[in-house]
Amino acid sequence: MKKVLLSEKIDDAGIDLLKDNGFEVKVSSSTDIATMKREITDAYAVIMRSSELPKEVINAGKQLKIISRNGTGINNVDVAAATEAGVLVAKVNGANAFAVAEYVMTTMLMLSRKIIFTDKLLHEKKDELNNVSLPGFSTKYGLNGNEIKGKTLAILGLGHIGQVLAKLAQAFGMKVIGYDPYLKDSPIKLYDNLNDVYPLADFLSINMPLTDETRNMITKKELTTMKKTAYIINSARGGIINEYDLADALNSGVVAGAAIDSFNPEPPSPDNPLFNSKNTIVTSHVAGTTLEANQALGIGAAQAIIDFSHNKMPQFPVNPDVFKAGN
Incomplete structure (x- = not known):
């Protein structure tokens, strides 16, 4: 046997x-x-x-x-x-293409609508709720988020996951663009130069494999070209984005938030900077493991x-x- x-x-x-x-x-x-x-x-x-x-x-x-x-x-x-x-x-x-694409959509919505921040603040300040309306509470603490409809999602990597993600995002009324040097035909607009993609993205989803070509692909240099209101979701592999540069960008307001499902190395060390960076959702490599x-x-x-x-x-x-x- x-x-x-x-x-x-x-x-x-x-x-x-x-x-x-x-x-x-x-x-x-x-x-x-x-x-x-x-x-x-x-x-x-x-x-x-x-x-x-x-x-x-x-x-x-x-x-x-x-x-x-x-x-x-x-x-x-x-x-x-x-x-x-x-x-x-x-x-x-x-x-697991749909599972990962669903994770990206979920975290985009959570970040854009400030779900985790709202939940945390509501628990912390529940004693303040007696004499205020919930809409008033939300306005006071800036909890009213944004819709993703009309926003631009940039997908890096248009394989199985990227293509499913594009369809889901379009169903939400998002504008979808992408980058994939190995794809000849695409249902969405592809850019030949990554540097043209970063400034356009309201949301940036990393869906590429970790290779010598993609390792440390996104650093401080690339992050500083993005919108201050942009969110980054990495459901691919740690190592594609420099974690220290991303944490610095999050803490200094260079970008608005991030969702990180993969780390470099894995498991992440307790002093990984993304555990304490602002407006960051961290998950345990669960994007594709429904x-x-x-x-x-x-x-x-x-x-x-x-x-x-x-x-x-x-x-x-x-x-x-x-x-x-x-x-």
């Missing part, structure tokens, strides 16, 4: 699918390097979530044939090392291994050149 190692537990639907297809499924007791090196030794396949899979762990997998990513981003997997070892890497595209999305991701990651074991190329291979029949 071939062993599938899970770096962390995936949805039961994926686990059941693997077991129904004759695989032994083992969840690693930890994601640290020493434990993973020990657990991966006799594994035919490994399913990774967001923890790191470095070269030394991959090379410890003496029977390893396929690495299946329970998600879209592969920045946590040493693909070069896998390719060198002849191990196929596969991922799951689009399974119950529905987790189920779809788990099934997709499992199916890639099943397909591979049947000498069929998985739907979304990362290094397809290493695929060989007779696996």
Whole structure:
């Protein structure tokens, strides 16, 4: 029976699918390097979530044939090392696109309507409510937010998530623009130069993978070109935006607010500046992990291994050149 190692537990639907297809499924007791090196030794396949899979762990997998990513981003997997070892890497595209797009819309609305600030202030000042109307209270403390209708959403990255997000935003009456150097045809206006996008955005949504090209792409220089009323949502990967520069921009009023779901590194250290920056929503990498999305991701990651074991190329291979029949 071939062993599938899970770096962390995936949805039961994926686990059941693997077991129904004759695989032994083992969840690693930890994601640290020493434990993973020990657990991966006799594994035919490994399913990774967001923890790191470095070269030394991959090379410890003496029977390893396929690495299946329970998600879209592969920045946590040493693909070069896998390719060198002849191990196929596969991922799951689009399974959580709606979940992430929904997260972006949710946080845009929360920021624009000052929901978290209003909730906090209402709890703190509830004793003041006896002799004042709620509209009066809201006016006194500046709690009346803005509508997103008519505002400009700039989407950086028009893959599955970006395209779903564009449709949702348009349904809210927003003007949607974007940047994606790898996309030829787009339902929205694309800009060739990122520097032309930043000043136009009322909301900026980062939906790109973390690569050498996008690492530290947004710094103080770019932030200072944005509107002081602009909001930034990063539901992609930490490292694309410089967290210290963003915190400084938030605290000094260079931009109005942010929602951050991914950090660099993960988990974030207690002294990460975004924990204490002004008007910032921080979440624990939950944008794409609704119950529905987790189920779809788990099934997709499992199916890639099943397909591979049947000498069929998985739907979304990362290094397809290493695929060989007779696996």
